[in-house]
Amino acid sequence: MFCPIPLILLVGGLGYVAYATRYNLGSLRSPGIGFFPVLMGVGLVLVAGAILFRQWRWVSTEKDSEAREAAFHDSLGVNKAYAVMSTLVAFAVLHSILGFWISVFGAMLALLRIAGVPNWRGALFGAGITAVISYLVFEFWLGVLFPAGFLR
Amino acid sequence: MGVVENLTAGFFQALTPGNLLFAFLGVALGSLVGVLPGIGPLGAMSLLLCTTFGMSPIHALILFAGIYYGSMYGGSTTSILLNLPGESTSVVTCIDGYRMTQKGRAGAALFIAAAGSFVAGTLSVVGLMLFAPPLAEIALRFGPPEYFSLTAVGLVILTYISSGSKVKAMLMVLLGVAVSTIGMDPVTGDQRFTFGILALSQGVDFIPMAMGLFGIAEVLNVVTKSSEVGIVQSVHLREMLPSRGEIRRSIGPVIRGSLLGFLIGLIPGPAAVISSFTSYAVEKRLSKRKSEFGQGAVEGVAGPEAANNAAAGGAFLPLIALGIPFAPPMALVLAALLIGGILPGPTFIQEHPDMFWTFIASMYIGNLMLLLLNLPLVGLFVSVLRTPTKVLMPVVAVLCLTGVYAVNSSSVDVWVLVIAGMAGYVLRIRGYELAPLVLAVVLGPKVEVYFRQSLFMSDGSLSIFFHRPISLSILLIPIVVIIMRLLVSRVTQTIRGRASAHEESG
Numbered sequence: 227m228f229c230p231i232p233l234i235l236l237v238g239g240l241g242y243v244a245y246a247t248r249y250n251l252g253s254l255r256s257p258g259i260g261f262f263p264v265l266m267g268v269g270l271v272l273v274a275g276a277i278l279f280r281q282w283r284w285v286s287t288e289k290d291s292e293a294r295e296a297a298f299h300d301s302l303g304v305n306k307a308y309a310v311m312s313t314l315v316a317f318a319v320l321h322s323i324l325g326f327w328i329s330v331f332g333a334m335l336a337l338l339r340i341a342g343v344p345n346w347r348g349a350l351f352g353a354g355i356t357a358v359i360s361y362l363v364f365e366f367w368l369g370v371l372f373p374a375g376f377l378r
Numbered sequence: 379m380g381v382v383e384n385l386t387a388g389f390f391q392a393l394t395p396g397n398l399l400f401a402f403l404g405v406a407l408g409s410l411v412g413v414l415p416g417i418g419p420l421g422a423m424s425l426l427l428c429t430t431f432g433m434s435p436i437h438a439l440i441l442f443a444g445i446y447y448g449s450m451y452g453g454s455t456t457s458i459l460l461n462l463p464g465e466s467t468s469v470v471t472c473i474d475g476y477r478m479t480q481k482g483r484a485g486a487a488l489f490i491a492a493a494g495s496f497v498a499g500t501l502s503v504v505g506l507m508l509f510a511p512p513l514a515e516i517a518l519r520f521g522p523p524e525y526f527s528l529t530a531v532g533l534v535i536l537t538y539i540s541s542g543s544k545v546k547a548m549l550m551v552l553l554g555v556a557v558s559t560i561g562m563d564p565v566t567g568d569q570r571f572t573f574g575i576l577a578l579s580q581g582v583d584f585i586p587m588a589m590g591l592f593g594i595a596e597v598l599n600v601v602t603k604s605s606e607v608g609i610v611q612s613v614h615l616r617e618m619l620p621s622r623g624e625i626r627r628s629i630g631p632v633i634r635g636s637l638l639g640f641l642i643g644l645i646p647g648p649a650a651v652i653s654s655f656t657s658y659a660v661e662k663r664l665s666k667r668k669s670e671f672g673q674g675a676v677e678g679v680a681g682p683e684a685a686n687n688a689a690a691g692g693a694f695l696p697l698i699a700l701g702i703p704f705a706p707p708m709a710l711v712l713a714a715l716l717i718g719g720i721l722p723g724p725t726f727i728q729e730h731p732d733m734f735w736t737f738i739a740s741m742y743i744g745n746l747m748l749l750l751l752n753l754p755l756v757g758l759f760v761s762v763l764r765t766p767t768k769v770l771m772p773v774v775a776v777l778c779l780t781g782v783y784a785v786n787s788s789s790v791d792v793w794v795l796v797i798a799g800m801a802g803y804v805l806r807i808r809g810y811e812l813a814p815l816v817l818a819v820v821l822g823p824k825v826e827v828y829f830r831q832s833l834f835m836s837d838g839s840l841s842i843f844f845h846r847p848i849s850l851s852i853l854l855i856p857i858v859v860i861i862m863r864l865l866v867s868r869v870t871q872t873i874r875g876r877a878s879a880h881e882e883s884g
Contacts, residue, residue, distance in 0.1 A: 235553060257833055260570075262830065263556065266552055266559065310602075311598070317796070321779075372783060372784075
């Protein structure tokens with residue numbers, strides 16, 4: 227079963243090393259700001275490469291890797307995972323535009339439905355309660371300022 | 379002043395209403411998050427970090443310490459009653475704890491776990507109290523080479539002791555160190571890898587990263603599995619007394635687990651988890667009733683529960699004496715202290731003896747509170763588990779999103795949380811451990827600073843790490859461990875080979 231993580235880290239590591247070499251590397255006597263990142267980046271590339279090589283040899287000897295990969299994805303309930311991830315990304319994008327508490331309400335509503343709360347009424351009630359309690363605790367009691375969004 | 383005088387003064391301070399209140403809040407919250415899957419002590423401490431701005435540092439320290447060791451107590455309750463570990467530290471308790479429940483000995487298992495945890499927690503505080511001052515004095519002689527050796531060896535050991543693939547753990551350490559280089563260069567103050575984004579100039583904060591990797595990733599994990607808690611067995615107080623035989627069989631495992639846990643707590647990484655597994659293996663090996671293990675052996679509950687509590691206490695030693703957090707929750711304790719203007723390290727006990735001894739005394743009190751709180755209220759804590767995961771997990775996710783913004787009022791932190799959560803979920807299901815990644819983010823800047831300062835000192839000679847006795851001694855630790863392990867496995871193989879050859883010839 228092919229795992230893209232070492233490949234992503236290998237490519238990312240190469241980019242990281244290339245970017246780090248733009249900084250002053252200095253010398254052993256006086257290491258510059260790029261010295262340590264280059265060392266770590268090279269290590270990252272080598273280790274990711276080693277895992278990738280080992281994985282490639284293993285995958286090439288495995289006959290039913292595609293079937294296993296499909297079973298693996300099914301077992302994870304990937305649709306729910308994608309839905310939760312999309313909700314979180316939407317929150318990160320929208321919280322400063324819509325306002326934090328409206329976004330909390332929206333995110334909670336979506337997450338409750340994804341997690342399996344069967345009806346909209348229950349989900350709306352849960353989302354409303356969570357947003358109000360969070361507001362009272364964090365903004366009213368602790369005095370933290372959150373983005374007001376378009377309500378400002 | 380001697381230890382007794384200092385401790386007495388500490389108790390006078392710890393018994394003031396304010397300190398008692400924070401100790402109680404800490405252990406109660408710790409027990410609660412220990413019971414609940416998903417949020418954990420790290421998430422709870424991260425959420426509460428924003429409240430420490432208006433708190434005295436000693437209150438923050440008492441609160442966070444209570445949450446950490448309180449969660450160890452809470453985790454065992456669900457392991458024993460439901461075969462569901464609230465914390466990873468209690469996974470091994472499921473094996474025999476749940477079997478005891480099935481045999482109608484749930485109350486006894488809970489009592490043994492709580493009493494063992496109390497004894498171990500108290501012994502670990504004794505260890506912390508006795509060893510932290512001399513270790514801090516030794517650490518006063520440390521310079522950059524010694525600190526580099528210590529932090530670098532810490533990361534190497536973290537890789538070596540990880541339960542999964544060592545190479546994957548090493549990859550996570552390197553990734554964490556690479557992430558830690560984003561932001562301001564710790565030596566010159568120049569910007570690195572910020573791509574002109576002002577918000578990145580302070581670097582990637584450890585808190586959203588840890589909350590994402592542990593909190594959000596756990597939410598994703600639980601939501602996708604859509605499992606619900608089974609029927610919770612109710613336990614009455616009168617059923618909780620173990621038999622004399624069970625008490626007798628638990629004494630040895632508790633003492634051994636306490637010592638083992640405290641020592642393992644000193645090493646970096648998920649020490650509490652490792653200590654519980656190690657204790658279980660040791661007890662199984664030493665027991666005369668090996669066949670009972672896995673079938674409800676009381677030693678399989680007493681040893682691991684004592685070990686994980688002692689490890690939680692031991693984890694404070696490197697932080698208090700050296701100023702280095704070797705476990706992710708300790709990084710949050712460090713953050714809370716820094717917010718209060720306190721820098722833990724070799725001079726901490728000299729400069730703030732009142733705070734150190736009050737903290738020690740509050741840990742004794744907190745352990746007693748946990749014992750009194752957990753035994754009678756076990757039913758209450760377990761009833762929290764009846765909250766359906768379809769409600770609990772969205773609440774945890776939204777608390778993470780809100781709490782992480784509240785710490786620094788930064789939208790970048792929300793992005794870091796979300797990205798780290800998604801990455802953590804994928805990494806976890808692909809067999810990559812997350813603790814090395816988080817600790818590398820915390821320790822990375824320290825490793826770099828000490829490394830560069832050492833090279834400045836030595837005019838570019840790497841021999842500085844080997845010429846200084848303390849540094850060399852620290853660097854030799856993993857080499858000795860690896861050689862010993864190789865020797866042991868070689869000897870074992872030889873003995874096995876001879877035994878099989880003998881059997882074949884016989």
